[in-house]
Amino acid sequence: MTGPGRTAEYDVLVLGEVLVEIHADTALGRAVDGTSARLSYSGDALNAAAAAAAAGARTALLAVVGDDELSVPLLRRAAELGLDVSHVHRSPRPNGAYLLAADTGGDRAFVYWRTGSAGSTLSTGHVASWRKLLTRSKALVTSGITGALAPGGRAAVLAAARAVHAAGGHVSYDSNFRPRLTGRSEARELLAGIAxxxxxxxxACPADTLPLVDTGDPLTAAARCRALGARTVVVTAGADRLLLDDGTRAEYHPVPVVPDPVDATGAGDCFTGTATARLALGDSLADAVAYGMAAASLSVSGRGGTGRVPAFAETKALATAHRG
Structure with missing residues (x-):
């Protein structure tokens, strides 16, 4: 990860958006006046960072949050999840938010409020202020969502990834294509730049792979992502398996099944955060992916993006049992 003899300031940095999460107690189509809801905090960056910290990594959040009344409990929650939030920037704008409803079958519906949010102001100026952190840390996690928030966010993702890569660190990127936020051409350009x-x-296949690399076949998608320059590619292909292509072979891995799933929100982020943390801590790729799958499976038993962040002991136990 980092060069010989260098002391990393953090194992994992996570660059991206933090959101206020409003979790409705009923499906959105059945919501009526007086429907109750639960307030929490999520966003792909917070979800991935929480998972990395739970997996044992020293983790810092690199984000821009607002100055509204929810910013204090938002940052308090992030700190409770084990994150260093001392490098978070503040902006005189509201925090982004979303309404989430999930039924017992796992179907989810989202309504977002992001326009003009603090998170959308992320820029290369912020990355410049974090440059010393980026060049002294083992790994960076970022995503296509972060790059889709605004043109400045796209430039920030690339600048941060270049800084970490140039310093010999590891970069994890989740393509996370969101057509409500960005067009195909912009998302493909970012993928080509960061791969x-x-x-x-x-x-994710086919949700990401069809618009980004023109295929709904996981094997073809992995090959095309590797052709863009990515060293290792993970393609999630439904809830029960993923494809791992490390350049020597492409192989499907079954995902551990846990009883009584509640909500899959943030499961992919949990995978990325956990796998990146374990790579940064020196685990093999095979072990890191196994731990990522186990943590993601455990996370679906909670509500919301950070409703269930499994401790590493539990993640390791499930991964070991599943592989055995």
Whole structure:
């Protein structure tokens, strides 16, 4: 990860957006006046960072949050999840938010409020202020969502990834294509720019792979992402398996099944955060991916993006039992 003899300030940095999460107690189509809801905090960056910290990594959040009344409990929650939030920037704008409803079958619906949010102001100026952290840390996690928030966010993702890569660190990138936020051409351009910097590129088939690399076949998708320059590619192909292509072979891995799933929100982020943390801590790729799958499986038993962040002992136990 970092050069011989260098002391990393953090194992994992996570660059991206933090959101206020409002979790409705009923499906959105059935919501009526008086429907109750639960307030929490999520966003792909917070979800991945929480998972990295739970997996044992020294983790810092690199984000821009607002100055509204929810910013204090938002940052308090992030700190409770084990994150260093001392490098977070503040902006005189509201925090982004989303309404989430999930039924017992796992179907989810989202309504977002992001326009003009603090998170959308992320820029290369912020990355410049974090440059010393980026060049002294073992790994960076970022995503296509972060790059889709605004043109400045796209430039920030690339600048941060270049800084970490140039310093010998590891970059994990989750393509996370969101058509409500960005067009195909912009997302494909970002993918092409960051793939050569990525030690681990995660993408979902077919939701990401069809618009980004023109295929709904996981094997073809992995090959095309590797052709863009990514060293290792993980393709999630439904809830029960993922494809790992490390350049020597492409192989499907079954995902551990846990009883009574509640909500899959943030499961992919949990995978990326956990796998990156374990790579930064020196685990093999095979072990890191196994731990990532186990943590993601455990996370679906909680509500919301950070409703269930499994401790590493539990993650390791499930991964070991599943592989055995």
């Amino acid at each position: 050569p910097l990525a030690g681990l590129l995660k993408t």
